[in-house]
Amino acid sequence: MQSDTQALSPDQAVCHSLSDPDSFIRPNPDKFFAREGVSPLSHAFDGKIAIHPGLGNQPLAEEEMRPALETLLETPLQGKTVAYIHVPFCQTHCLYCGFYNKHYGEDDSRVYTDALLAELAQWRDCVAVQSTPVHALYLGGGTPTALEAADLERILKAARENLPLANDCEITIEGRLANFDARKMEACLAGGANRFSLGVQSFNTEIRRSMGRLGTREDMIRGLELLMSYNQAAVIVDLIYGFPRQTMNCWLEDIAVAQSVNLDGADCYQLNVYGQTPLGKAIQQGSIPPAADAP
């Protein structure tokens, strides 16, 4: 990995390799972050860098919010644009999760969707929304798949009516397989969803339970097979490695199951343990064993 992308552009890199193929096998250490001479999978880097947006930021004071929003809405966007709709509810809180989320109550789906649709209509003509086509739309969270089927379809319809979606816009629904039934899947597909990114995290039922995840391994596989049987959208899952009590065999089994259901992809993440989460506290108190470190 290059530490200075200005130092060697991709074009230069190709020429470099053609003229001296060995130069890629023995790179100049000054140009790379990675440590050489050690196992690249486990010891090439000192550690992870947190990259979540907003880390270290402070919320705006209430009286500053509207002026800041109005400035953003009147600022044209450039290049390819992504629209992200945040759905802040989760039916349960996973032990390791540090994201903001709100417990899901019975009326929340309808009330939230009504408010969202009103705001989409209110801002549809502003400069930021109309300045350039939207090439990707995400419903993220939280758990968008917690919403009722009719509300998922209403949101996707309103997004198509109010946002300038490009003809080839990728429309992704993020969520969980628990409580994502055929009616909800069909509502998303009817609304134009062409990609699902689902947090499975682990297929292992015991690990799932110990981390507060809903559903069993069999539920996960059944849900994925059902979603893929429509053959209308890409299906991707998130998997996490490094859970407490997750042995290497458990992890290899997770990968094997993901492969066996012929997914379009799997994103693999190392578990982050944050001190303020229930998992962080349980590990500090010794009621749950530590998570794996990077090596």
Ligand code: SF4
């Ligand atoms: S479903 Fe996702 S957002 Fe919700 S608590 Fe679990 S990890 Fe966090």
